[in-house]
Amino acid sequence: MLRAGVDLGGTKIQVAIVDADGNVIGQCRIPTPQDHGSAGVIDAMVQSVRDAMTDAKADMGTLLGVGVGAPGQIDHDAGTVSHAGNLPDWLGTVAVAGPMRTALGVPIELANDVQVGVMAESKLGAGRPYTSMLGVFCGTGVGGGIVVNDELWLGRGAAGEVGHMVVEPDGAPCPCGRRGCLEAYAGRAAMEAEARRRADKGKKTKLFEIMEKKGRTRLSSGVWAKALEKDDHMAVDLIDRAIWALGLACASAINLLDVEAVVIGGGLGCRLGTPFAERIRDEMKPHLILPEKEPQVLSAALGDLGGAMGAALRVEHTIPPVGDLGTVTDRDA
Amino acid sequence: MLRAGVDLGGTKIQVAIVDADGNVIGQCRIPTPQDHGSAGVIDAMVQSVRDAMTDAKADMGTLLGVGVGAPGQIDHDAGTVSHAGNLPDWLGTVAVAGPMRTALGVPIELANDVQVGVMAESKLGAGRPYTSMLGVFCGTGVGGGIVVNDELWLGRGAAGEVGHMVVEPDGAPCPCGRRGCLEAYAGRAAMEAEARRRADKGKKTKLFEIMEKKGRTRLSSGVWAKALEKDDHMAVDLIDRAIWALGLACASAINLLDVEAVVIGGGLGCRLGTPFAERIRDEMKPHLILPEKEPQVLSAALGDLGGAMGAALRVEHTIPPVGDLGTVTDRDA
Numbered sequence: 001m002l003r004a005g006v007d008l009g010g011t012k013i014q015v016a017i018v019d020a021d022g023n024v025i026g027q028c029r030i031p032t033p034q035d036h037g038s039a040g041v042i043d044a045m046v047q048s049v050r051d052a053m054t055d056a057k058a059d060m061g062t063l064l065g066v067g068v069g070a071p072g073q074i075d076h077d078a079g080t081v082s083h084a085g086n087l088p089d090w091l092g093t094v095a096v097a098g099p100m101r102t103a104l105g106v107p108i109e110l111a112n113d114v115q116v117g118v119m120a121e122s123k124l125g126a127g128r129p130y131t132s133m134l135g136v137f138c139g140t141g142v143g144g145g146i147v148v149n150d151e152l153w154l155g156r157g158a159a160g161e162v163g164h165m166v167v168e169p170d171g172a173p174c175p176c177g178r179r180g181c182l183e184a185y186a187g188r189a190a191m192e193a194e195a196r197r198r199a200d201k202g203k204k205t206k207l208f209e210i211m212e213k214k215g216r217t218r219l220s221s222g223v224w225a226k227a228l229e230k231d232d233h234m235a236v237d238l239i240d241r242a243i244w245a246l247g248l249a250c251a252s253a254i255n256l257l258d259v260e261a262v263v264i265g266g267g268l269g270c271r272l273g274t275p276f277a278e279r280i281r282d283e284m285k286p287h288l289i290l291p292e293k294e295p296q297v298l299s300a301a302l303g304d305l306g307g308a309m310g311a312a313l314r315v316e317h318t319i320p321p322v323g324d325l326g327t328v329t330d331r332d333a
Numbered sequence: 334m335l336r337a338g339v340d341l342g343g344t345k346i347q348v349a350i351v352d353a354d355g356n357v358i359g360q361c362r363i364p365t366p367q368d369h370g371s372a373g374v375i376d377a378m379v380q381s382v383r384d385a386m387t388d389a390k391a392d393m394g395t396l397l398g399v400g401v402g403a404p405g406q407i408d409h410d411a412g413t414v415s416h417a418g419n420l421p422d423w424l425g426t427v428a429v430a431g432p433m434r435t436a437l438g439v440p441i442e443l444a445n446d447v448q449v450g451v452m453a454e455s456k457l458g459a460g461r462p463y464t465s466m467l468g469v470f471c472g473t474g475v476g477g478g479i480v481v482n483d484e485l486w487l488g489r490g491a492a493g494e495v496g497h498m499v500v501e502p503d504g505a506p507c508p509c510g511r512r513g514c515l516e517a518y519a520g521r522a523a524m525e526a527e528a529r530r531r532a533d534k535g536k537k538t539k540l541f542e543i544m545e546k547k548g549r550t551r552l553s554s555g556v557w558a559k560a561l562e563k564d565d566h567m568a569v570d571l572i573d574r575a576i577w578a579l580g581l582a583c584a585s586a587i588n589l590l591d592v593e594a595v596v597i598g599g600g601l602g603c604r605l606g607t608p609f610a611e612r613i614r615d616e617m618k619p620h621l622i623l624p625e626k627e628p629q630v631l632s633a634a635l636g637d638l639g640g641a642m643g644a645a646l647r648v649e650h651t652i653p654p655v656g657d658l659g660t661v662t663d664r665d666a
Binding site: 148153155156157159160161162166167169176178252253255256257258260287293 | 487501509584588619
């Protein structure tokens, strides 16, 4: 039997079809429709699941269920997604699970996008050798998740906001409206705002030139990577600053949690890869209370597919697996 | 059947005898012997357990086991305590469980002093209504512990070092040798060092006058409380600074963990009580990512006895309870 996972983002919908061994056997990736509101987005998710099943050369009858990782506030039991500001015309609280279930005829599991991404890294990715880890996902913002005893720790529902640990009192402005949060230094939106402030003051940079050449309107992870390649002074400085903040926040988190590993993911984290993770590890070390027991600091292993794979893993939570779900079942046993 | 808990500190040994309902029915508190090395300390613990059983009017035959909360590095399985710098002449690794078991004829459970204190607050104290909490214990240093799903989260053995979360990059010097840790602002040793620095620079304070009047050589929690009562400017300023740092660190921890409650304990925390906890709560709020879901911030309820009660709770971990251990068994059920 197969599970589908949908990673719903503001710019793209990524679907993965996962078999009983945890392998991805089919995929579909489309831009998130911008013109037909939430109904258009839901229709596109349904069609993408069908297209991914076709890609997997699988009959729809073999689909056990669909997991959806979405931004915003998730009400799992009601099957709704609210306050998803990144999604086009997503007004108020939108029923997602109901319409998708009607269209696809299988159970739909909603979950938070970052949380499923962290779980995917824990069960199938870089965190697989460990029973405890901290996931730090640097994308537009900085999200995260804590895995203890092989389970995601949700707290009262909002645990894992590593991006809003304070790294500098009264520090840089954060998109959340506060100051000095990790995200204010290591989230792409805040980094771009700072780059624009510096450029407005006459500081030189190739960042915006590269952005235009790539046909982008935002400093994407690819733009940052390219500017680093070209040794652009401002890009180097802002990435150094992000690494400094990530090192401080991750060290504080490790002193508090003492988990085995830190997995650095998200668009920017995956793009900059292992060298980025290693620099964060070096930056953490002076702040660790037990530097001789430093945790593993690893780059996320599943890349862009992690969100969709993690969403697929959610399906097992309500449906007893018919076959084995590969390593997942093994590790839970 | 009865359980004994021993809270072993550098200045005092506190024993509590706990009955099947979790009530303390006998006690003994003596100064930690300073002149006979670790053997003298172990003998004193053994005698204190006997004296506390006498205080409880209980026969030694009704003693199920003894839990010992100790500073330093605990090897639970080996029954040893190492690197306990606060204990008099405690050189290298000292066998504690073996000699105590021989003398008392019951199993001995060793554990970290702060961890048992946090567990006591979780099971029997201020954290009792909650299944998740963060304990922050301000004494000479700042220790802590995390409770998730009603269990202490130990990580790789060293979780809960909230005192070494960084609140200010390159900030105040910390007794750990680093800079800017929470403990550098909210631990009594660091606060005293800062007070002495300020006094050496000619700043006025009644802190040291109060200390001498109390016949102390250190700024104890009682000295701080008295100076606050007298509105001593330096004491007020240093406590404000401690609250500022506690607010920042606890907010970062809550953004990460999203636990239900923060319990403020330790010598200084207990002495300053609920008003101190409430000021920390107010200081946290502006840094919470979900201020509308602020956690409960409470003063520890068990005071000086918490460590010994928590140590007694450890006994259940290896010995099947004969009777009920009151609320503990109820909550674990």
